[in-house]
Amino acid sequence: MGFMEKIKGVIIKELKSFEDERGWLSEIYRKDEQNFEAAMSYISHTNFNKIRGPHEHEYQTDFFVFALYGDFELYLWDNRKDSQTYGKEMKLIVGQSNRVSVIVPPGVVHGYKSISKEGSMSINLPDKLYAGKGKKEKVDEIRHESEKNSKFKII
Numbered sequence: 001m002g003f004m005e006k007i008k009g010v011i012i013k014e015l016k017s018f019e020d021e022r023g024w025l026s027e028i029y030r031k032d033e034q035n036f037e038a039a040m041s042y043i044s045h046t047n048f049n050k051i052r053g054p055h056e057h058e059y060q061t062d063f064f065v066f067a068l069y070g071d072f073e074l075y076l077w078d079n080r081k082d083s084q085t086y087g088k089e090m091k092l093i094v095g096q097s098n099r100v101s102v103i104v105p106p107g108v109v110h111g112y113k114s115i116s117k118e119g120s121m122s123i124n125l126p127d128k129l130y131a132g133k134g135k136k137e138k139v140d141e142i143r144h145e146s147e148k149n150s151k152f153k154i155i
Contacts, residue, residue: 007078008085009105012092015067017099028065028101029125036063036103038125045121046072046114053111054152055143060128062104070120071095072112075154080107095120109144109152 011034017024029036046052056079066072076090094100095116104110114120131139144152 006085007076007088007090007108008083009103010076010078010090010108011101011103013101015065015099015101026067026099028067028123029063034103036061037127038063039127039129041123041125043121043123045119046070046112047119048114048117051111051113051145051154054109054145054150054154055111055141056109057106057128057140058142059106060126060140061106062102062110063125063127064102064104065123065125066094066102066120067096067099068121068123069096070114070116070118071097072120072122073115073154074102074112075110075152076104077109077152078107079109079152083107095122111145111152111154113154 015026015028017026054075066074071093072095074092074094078085078088080086092098094102128140131137144150
């Protein structure tokens with residue numbers, strides 16, 4: 001399928017854990033490492049075997065954090081016709097067993113599926129407000145979930 005190829009602009013950062021007798025700590029964002037400014041944030045629980053996406057944004061960049069409980073299969077497709085990696089795909093296991101942050105630029109189709117029986121948790125810190133200021137604007141999403149012949153399939 002061509003998965004695991006790098007996609008231009010997608011930044012996957014391993015989140016190192018610092019552990020002691022109290023538990024663990026992981027830095028998810030440092031301004032001196034990534035040039036990114038979040039506009040909002042949300043936390044999401046996905047039930048076992050359930051799928052979110054695939055969809056893409058025209059303007060929004062997502063900053064996902066997969067570091068809490070449960071694992072996901074994360075799918076990424078470069079759908080930007082002017083990109084050097086147009087048509088490339090990636091599939092990764094992320095979450096509790098592989099703590100990472102993932103920056104997904106506009107035009108990269110993305111989605112994920114919970115593969116943990118207890119469900120899986122993620123955080124997103126996108127750089128645009130959902131539905132704009134006061135939730136009065138058009139939502140910046142191009143959804144592919146219900147397209148019959150979509151090449152963007154999460155199984």
